[in-house]
Amino acid sequence: MLEQLKKNIFIKLTSSDYFKGAQLPPVEFSAAPAHTGADLSLNWAMAAAKTMRRAPLQIAQEACKVLREITFISEAEAVAPGFINLKLDDAFIIKMASDRRIKDSQNESGTHPILIEFVSANPTGPLHVASGRGASLGDSLVKIHRALGYACDSEYYVNDAGNQAELLAVSVKARKEGKEPPENGYHGSYLIDLAKRMPADLPEEQYGRWAMEELIKTQQQDMKDFHVDFTRWFRESDLHKEQAPKKALETLTQQGYTYEKEGAVWFGSTKDNEAQDDKDRVLVRKDGRPTYFLADIAYHKNKYDRGYTTLVDILGADHHGYVPRMKAAVHALGHAENSFVPIIHQLVHLTEHGEQVKMSKRAGRFITLRELMDEVGTDVCRFFFASRTPNAHMLFDMDLAKKRTNENPVFYVQYVHARIHSIFKAAAEKGITEYPGVSTKLEPQERALLLKLIWFKQILRNCVSDLSPHHLTTYLVELAGLFHAFYDTCRVLDENNLEQTKSRLFICQRVAERIKKGLEFIGVSAPEEM
């Protein structure tokens, strides 16, 4: 409904005598700072000043004259250097806050499906903590996109071909025989456990295959327990079955992007100026084996061929060097460069006992996502990961997380949900189950709470445009704070004032619904008791 309001205001302004015919910017507003006492703030006049060549404050004053005529605006004030502060009518706030719709109608056609790929960790060990950040980010984005009406799928690319499969086979075989894996093999203790579980009659040549399938199952369970849902687990081996890398290579060659040098086949990733890498890359080694990169080009081609028009790849910062070559590949395949959207998230900096924990599967010593979930809890982890913008670095102190989980604001938010539920329970015991709206005069705390509710959808939009769920966690904490303040001042259940009781129950219900939805989008539970 905020968009509707923006349009309304824009139309009123542009059709007024003062502004008629002028080149005017669109109306955008933000929540007014507390000290202004207003509800909404516009910097429109300052933006308009550039094209109108008049003083911003004067424009703001003229705009206010127009805005005051709008019925649901109770006050409009121009403030130096050119802000316009609006105060909305209470009834209008109630109406806006009562609107439950989240979907954007323009997205509902589903003609531009988005595919978000994330985690895609090698199936050579359990998932570690770093995967948690990508998983949280990807899953949250998928859920938010869908809530707004976008057609959005998620995929985990399972790297079940290539030489790490062989390396895994050698490593697990060594463990089975009670030996140390080779230097460059996988040394994690999980392979010892896996070797013990291996069926006695399993032929030796199947050790590697079996181990990998077991590890994939483990990863799938990890993701499920982390409340992360994937539309598909896409196997690299399926690409090879249909000769996809070979076909991708042919396409690139037809487009004139490949050449041979020193016995290998290269991709001319520096060929064009539009999408450029800093050097050319090998597609087929001189021994004839395709590189990982070629398979990945084939995978991305496959995504386009399946009809996805936007490919989002969520990558850890340790893979950011990979982006330019993939962009070049997308370009060479004939797709618009901006249809490929990489999101780079910085790595999680883990500390335990005051020391940094290095994360490497080959080294064998790392903290698994499973361990983190078991010791800290899925809700805490999901909220924590979701609340940081992707390209910022992130600290995670295991000791702190284990013993002082209360530090996480997730409890602050969840508590609102539990509190409201217990009010509903008490209300139901008194026979009050219907509360269709707000009919009483608003207290300041009620007003602030309803006003906050209005922003929910805009926050989701911000998450989509910034490709990060952290705006949502910030919003939920703020909403929770306003609710707690409301709860403290405004007693909900009052037997002597049924009308007020119902109004406040309605507010509670709206808040609980938003909290629950918001938490759901980031994979966090909304408990009714805690």
Next chain:
RNA sequence: GCGCUCGUAGUUCAAUGGAUAGAGCGUCAGCCUCCGAAGCUGGAAAUGUGGGUUCGACUCCCGCCGAGCGCACCA
């Protein structure tokens, strides 16, 4: 060396180029005969550093300091 990312209260995180930089946890002072005190009210407390752009800079540009990551015919 080159490239990418980041330096904000004690701490973990916020802030479409906007007004007096917001929160959680911690801390100090208060608040429960009443719907859950995992809460509320009020304090103390922050933009690494030096320039520039502009009406206005945490945000954009340049230098410096510091941190993480990358620079394979590995994935």
